[in-house]
Structures are given as C-alpha cells and as structure tokens.
Amino acid sequence: MTSRQPTISSVIIVGAGPSGLLLALLLAELSPRPEITILDAAPTLNEAPRATHYGSPAIQLFRKAGILAEIRRDGYMPEKICWRKLDGERICGYDRSLLHDGGLDGDGLTVYWVGRLCALLERELKSRTGVGVKWGHKVTSLKSGLHRNDKSATIEVETPDGNGVTSYTADYIVGCDGGNSTMRRLMFGQRNFPGFSWDVPIVATNTVIDLDRFGWEDTQFVIDREHWFMAARIGAHEDPKQNIWRISYGEKAGLSNEELMERQEMKFEQMLPGHPKPDKYEVLNKSPYRVHQRCVEKMRVGRLLLAADAAHLCNPFGGLGLTGGIVDVGALMQCFEGMQKGVADDHILDVYCKVQRKMWHDIINPVSTANIKRLYMQDPETALADDEMLQLIKKAETDLELSRELQSAGNMLVYDYTQHYKRSSEAVAKL
Numbered sequence: 326m327t328s329r330q331p332t333i334s335s336v337i338i339v340g341a342g343p344s345g346l347l348l349a350l351l352l353a354e355l356s357p358r359p360e361i362t363i364l365d366a367a368p369t370l371n372e373a374p375r376a377t378h379y380g381s382p383a384i385q386l387f388r389k390a391g392i393l394a395e396i397r398r399d400g401y402m403p404e405k406i407c408w409r410k411l412d413g414e415r416i417c418g419y420d421r422s423l424l425h426d427g428g429l430d431g432d433g434l435t436v437y438w439v440g441r442l443c444a445l446l447e448r449e450l451k452s453r454t455g456v457g458v459k460w461g462h463k464v465t466s467l468k469s470g471l472h473r474n475d476k477s478a479t480i481e482v483e484t485p486d487g488n489g490v491t492s493y494t495a496d497y498i499v500g501c502d503g504g505n506s507t508m509r510r511l512m513f514g515q516r517n518f519p520g521f522s523w524d525v526p527i528v529a530t531n532t533v534i535d536l537d538r539f540g541w542e543d544t545q546f547v548i549d550r551e552h553w554f555m556a557a558r559i560g561a562h563e564d565p566k567q568n569i570w571r572i573s574y575g576e577k578a579g580l581s582n583e584e585l586m587e588r589q590e591m592k593f594e595q596m597l598p599g600h601p602k603p604d605k606y607e608v609l610n611k612s613p614y615r616v617h618q619r620c621v622e623k624m625r626v627g628r629l630l631l632a633a634d635a636a637h638l639c640n641p642f643g644g645l646g647l648t649g650g651i652v653d654v655g656a657l658m659q660c661f662e663g664m665q666k667g668v669a670d671d672h673i674l675d676v677y678c679k680v681q682r683k684m685w686h687d688i689i690n691p692v693s694t695a696n697i698k699r700l701y702m703q704d705p706e707t708a709l710a711d712d713e714m715l716q717l718i719k720k721a722e723t724d725l726e727l728s729r730e731l732q733s734a735g736n737m738l739v740y741d742y743t744q745h746y747k748r749s750s751e752a753v754a755k756l
Contacts, residue, residue, distance in 0.1 A: 340502030344633035346446035376647035400437030405542030461485030506635035520619030552596035
C-alpha cells in the first residue's frame with residue numbers, strides 16, 4: 326500500500342512576528358509535516374513596546390501549541406480593569422477574578438510581552454523541528470501564485486549576504502509581515518488597503534513607576550478630551566515598590582515623531598497621578614504609532630494568503646488587534662489541517678477569507694473603534710450617563726452573569742471551520 330501524498334508539502338511564512346511564528350509552530354504538528362520556511366526582512370526580533378494582552382481565543386491556541394504553561398509562569402493574569410476620569414475617580418470596571426478560581430489553567434486574559442512571546446515561539450520551533458527564521462531576507466517580488474490554477478507560489482528574496490536575489494517556492498505562501506506588509510503590497514498594489522487612519526497618534530511606553538500607591542488597578546482607561554490614556558501593569562520590577570506599566574496615550578495631530586518623543590515628560594507630569602517628574606519613573610522604551618482601521622478586500626488570492634496585521638488593522642485599545650491576529654492563525658490552521666487530512670479541499674481557504682474578514686467588519690472594527698472613541702470623544706463628567714457600554718459594565722459590577730457575558734465576548738471571534746470539512750466547495754457558495 327502506498328501512503329497518501331500530502332495536500333500541502335511546503336509553506337512559506339513571510340514575517341517572524343507572533344502570528345507567523347505561532348503559525349509555523351502549529352504547522353509543524355501536521356501529519357505529514359510540510360516543509361516550513363520563515364522569512365523576515367529584519368535582522369532580528371522586534372523589541373519595540375507592542376501589544377501585551379491576550380484574550381481567551383489566543384489562550385486556547387497557546388494551549389494547543391504547548392506554550393501556555395511557560396506564558397503563564399512568566400506572565401500574569403490581570404484581575405481588575407476600570408475606566409477613570411483624569412483626576413483618578415473610578416467610573417466603573419470589571420473584576421476578572423470572578424471568572425476563575427485563581428489557577429493558571431483557565432482561558433482568562435493573560436499579560437505577556439510580545440517580544441517574550443516571539444522569543445519563546447522561535448526557541449520552541451527550533452528545538453522541536455530544527456526550523457529557524459531566515460533573518461534579513463527581504464521579499465522583493467512575486468513570480469507566481471496569484472492565480473488559482475497555479476500549482477505553487479514563488480517569491481524572490483534579497484538575502485543578507487549581498488549575493489543578489491534568491492527564489493523560494495512553496496505550495497502556499499502566508500503573509501504575516503505586519504501592518505507594513507510587503508506581501509499585501511505585492512498582492513494588491515501600494516495603496517490598496519481599504520479603511521482609514523486615525524488623526525491622533527499614539528505613544529506607547531514601558532515604564533517603571535509606582536502607581537499602586539494611588540490605588541490603581543491592573544488596567545485603567547482614562548477618559549479625557551486631551552490627556553486620554555491607558556495604564557496597564559505588565560510586569561514586576563526588581564524594586565518591590567514599583568511595577569512595569571504599559572502607558573499608552575493619545576497625542577495631538579500633526580506632530581512629528583521627534584516632537585512626540587520630546588513631549589513625553591510633559592505628558593506624564595500632566596496626566597499621571599501625583600504629576601511625577603522624570604526622577605520618579607524610568608521609561609524603559611517608548612515608540613510613537615500611527616493607528617489605523619483597515620482590512621483587505623481578500624485574505625486569499627490564488628496560492629497566497631494573508632493573516633493578522635498584514636490583512637487587517639485596528640487601534641490597540643482593547644487588545645483586539647493582537648488577539649484578532651492570533652485568531653486568524655487558528656482559523657488558517659483548521660483549514661490546513663482539514664486539507665492535510667483529506668477531509669477538506671482548497672476551497673476551505675475561500676471560507677477562511679470570507680469569515681475572517683467578516684469577523685473584522687462585524688466585531689473587531691466596530692468594537693475597537695468604540696473603545697478609542699470612548700476615551701477622548703466624550704465628556705468624562707457625563708460619560709457614565711451617555712455611554713451605554715459603560716452603563717452595562719457598571720451594572721455588571723453587581724450582576725455576575727452579565728459580567729461573565731461581557732467578559733467572554735471575545736470568544737465570538739472564534740469560528741469552527743471543521744463544520745466545512747468534506748464540503749468546502751459548497752460552504753463558499755453559502756457564505
């Protein structure tokens with residue numbers, strides 16, 4: 326008896342961020358295992374302050390990948406989340422401890438720096454499979470794969486040795502190369518990324534500071550027309566009186582990155598409790614960001630696929646960008662797994678394209694848009710009376726079932742692709 330030939334014998338992943346590395350680690354569990362190649366234009370892992378909070382859909386995927394225990398050991402599960410006025414007055418909030426018994430095996434919200442996650446994923450991938458990231462490999466052009474009848478996809482890549490261009494070919498190429506995705510531009514053109522950019526820039530910092538002495542909770546969103554921000558505890562510091570906080574705040578439109586950086590000390594003094602001078606805190610790193618609400622018209626073209634920030638973007642308030650990107654990985658893996666087992670055909674990737682875009686349009690975009698508007702586009706003095714979501718959160722403080730419902734809403738991002746196994750072609754027509 327001859328063994329069945331695999332549907333997918335090779336996959337190229339462009340982008341070694343959290344989504345690309347997680348996809349590679351999960352692909353390595355397929356049987357038969359496809360050949361996996363990971364390319365990234367950067368020389369090494371990105372250490373800039375980026376997202377830190379993972380919702381339950383991401384936690385479920387980390388468990389499947391066998392990395393949750395280490396994430397929980399080195400990260401932590403925040404419990405108190407609230408909304409405040411600039412003077413510190415608490416408006417309303419969640420107590421996430423109501424959803425678990427304090428153990429580390431649940432699906433609760435977890436804080437773990439993206440840089441640490443990427444290092445963990447890269448290490449696990451190398452130790453389990455021998456697959457390493459090809460750093461400094463910049464994709465320059467697409468040679469094939471844009472058409473459905475193509476048997477494979479080929480890209481050309483500049484390598485760091487300076488010896489010109491090398492071609493890489495695989496059954497499928499997945500672009501996980503972030504908001505400035507080269508794969509997206511090669512697939513759709515330079516400017517074809519529907520949506521809009523917010524006119525308010527964001528500055529994200531990792532800061533060692535003592536905010537606990539003001540009675541602040543694990544995470545607070547501060548509502549103010551001018552000094553709106555989020556302060557979330559993201560780790561312990563060697564000084565027991567201080568913690569590391571992710572402080573992300575909105576700024577004036579039209580400022581250069583240099584001007585944004587110059588204003589950081591002034592912003593901290595005006596907006597943080599106690600009006601701290603620079604000698605009262607240490608900024609470990611800081612980065613300005615331009616934030617966007619955008620989604621591609623297709624996440625699959627021929628043998629080419631997009632996932633996470635390469636396919637869609639949203640503002641960071643509420644963590645839907647990071648969790649939503651990881652959800653894409655789980656969705657794509659269910660499709661690949663069905664194909665590899667012979668219970669789904671290639672059309673299931675069209676289901677992926679339609680469903681994940683719908684998730685962005687129906688949930689991620691409107692919810693994340695409401696999250697950022699809530700912080701600076703209303704009067705903090707009347708926010709509770711005017712904002713229906715804040716009213717629900719306030720009611721949930723004394724209604725456990727409502728609290729569970731609101732805090733579990735992220736699970737709506739998860740779609741079961743196994744329902745389309747053995748009938749992938751028909752599924753596309755019904756969507």
